[in-house]
Amino acid sequence: MAPDPSAPPRVRFHRIGKRFGGVTALDDVSFDVSPGSVHALVGENGAGKSTLMNILAGVIRPDAGSLELDGEPVTIESPRQAQSLGVAIVHQELAIVEHLSVCQNVFLGRWPRGRLGMIDRRRLETETARLFEPLGMTLPWRAPAGALSVAQRQMVEIARALSQEAQTLVLDEPSAVLTPREVSALFGVVRSLTDTGVSVMYISHRLEEVFEIADAVTVLRDGRTISTRPIDVTTRDQLIRETVGRELSTQFPQRRHAIGEVVLETKGLTAVHRFDNVSFTVRSGEVFALTGLVGAGRSSVAQAIFGAIRTPRGSLRIGDTAGPFRSPRAAQRAGIAFVPEDRKTEGLLLERSVRENLTLAYRHDAAKAGLLSLKRERRLTRTMIEEHGVKTASTEQPMSTLSGGNQQKALLARWLCHAHRLVILDEPTRGVDVGAKADIFAMIHELASKGAAVLMVTSVLPEALGMADRIGVMREGKLVAILDNMDRQATQVAILNAAVGEDEYINAT
């Protein structure tokens, strides 16, 4: 079905705004999604895509602005209500109950009932088959869903959305976990859906896919809509420029320091089911970025070096200390600092004070023979707060009251109050506002200039390109390329080539 220009938009976002504490997640976001079209949503991590989709799904409420569906103003207050309004989302983490059969998963919680309130299995199967028919595929309906591949699980979720008569389907980075063949099958399904009038909102990092499948594209950056255009008047360069936004050279500090001897060396490091045969070195004064698609194993490598994940095979060396380390504690003693990816679940004691959080890694600094001096501890905390520019009312404030950027700085301060041979930062700018980002980049720069080896895990390519001297790219648990970036000449295209796989990339363009 060709989009009908006279029909009201399927979804209209009108001046949507949302703040979390001190961080603006969305600001004045407006665009329309036409009925029966594929509308791509692109933007860096933290640009606000997930927040916007969660608003559409009724998971969070906007602070400002309004939503319209098919010309009708709506307030979506719960996921249940979103469902009844015909909005369905297929998340990256698929909601599949593994021990239930495929068709039971499709009708999860809404099984057709027969006599005595038992599930009517025959009707369940015929209705499932009917749903899959327009998708042009069959699955083993009676098999447990746990036996399905990731791509098949996605299809189950899409079928579930269709069974609820969804008119708006959001696909959140569906291709991140798919092989090229599975992606083209998915695109076939998406096209047959739009033919029946369903609107598909397609979130993706892969611009090639956007050009292949989308009818229109909206770019989000720092919580704002930068542009909305039909795809046939959009160029690739335009999208990249608008996604990345600011000039890279002004955002990142200029590198001046010299690179010294090898600090970290891994050889054939392997962790079962996570990563395989990873070998690389990081030198003193060097910033090494580790990047790759979601699930490629970058964070696991970082955690393994810090002793948080067992590595049964391979060797690891920090200076003259041989690893792998059996615990984070042992890694810390060998001179490694580690700032984890998810500060809320892996980093902070949210209900405890800023002071207790900041002194946690080096808690012995304020103690003599195991006995703490609270006075000394407060003094140490104040020094750390000043040095790292953590904004907090007092040292006794609960950590949960700080903004995302200040929580992240606090986490950095916890470790950087001591010198380390190797500093590992996993997604150091996730959920952090632009100002705090610049501060964090400056901190990283200073670390390297003082002679630390810095290993930075990041999914934000401009960050890798702007900060790192070398960039390691991971794909499916393997370190597939190490790009030289001393002169900041590496490109996003080169990284993506390695991350996605050469053939695939060429096929897509």
Next chain:
Amino acid sequence: MPIILLALVVAMTALTGGQFAQVDNIVNVLRQVSFEGAIAFGMTAIIITGGIDLSVGSLVALTGVVGAVVMRQTGALPFEVSIGAGLTAAIACGALVGAVNGSVVAWGSVPPFIVTLSTMLIARGAAFIVAGGKPVYELPEQLITLGRGFLFEGVSGRLVPIPVAMMLAVYALFGTLLARTVTGREIVAVGSNEAAARLAGIPVKRTKLLVYLLTGAICGLVGLMHVGKLMAGDPKVGDMWELNVIAAVVVGGTSLFGGRGTMTGTLLGALIIGVLNNSLNLLHVEHFWQKIVLGGVILAASLADAGFRRLEGSRT
């Protein structure tokens, strides 16, 4: 929070028409809460790490019986030696069982509820076996001082029962441990966010082992003093103590989710329950109703804790 509750409960004692406020009665209340109160400090440390220990009551019986048997065997020796041996044996036995609890929780990754439910049964059975199915008598007669004696009796009269002094000493020790030591900081961190604690270089498993071990050791101390009180090593004692102890900790404001709690809160919690029971007794309230009141107080305290959590959560 617990201090307000204690004030309310104490105000309520006015209903007893001054009977509560008698010095004798207050000393009595303190003595009644001293054994379970002392264990509650260990339990607080465990609950702050996110754990629980159901074996404490059985452990009081087992350690008491073990101590009693050792004292009977060494009855021919001078009483100081015999009692010292009994005390050492009881504390060592408690620490050992505590270490088993802690090790299985930490390295076996079994939920603390299940681990200590098992050791609760095992310790109770072992107590009966060691005692031969009946109370152990023929103990050094000086032992009674530990259970019923008074500190500084010559100076201040019968004001400070030895069990009360013991409870206050354990309070001081554990209060310092939790608030003023690196170990205390580690205990709180483990309960507040275990993954973060581990990634901050805290020995999470060792910390868990420690809190169960210390609690077991207190059970040993209490177990032997309780033998002194009864002048018998009775394998039946300590029944339901684990629940009274947990009640004191919860009423004292320690969160069962871990990461938050204080020893002073637990002291107040133990006192609240003690004062409540005592004044209900003085008012001749039927025993059955006492249970209902106590249950209501625990429920109210937990609701207050949950409300506080929501308040904290809404700020993030």
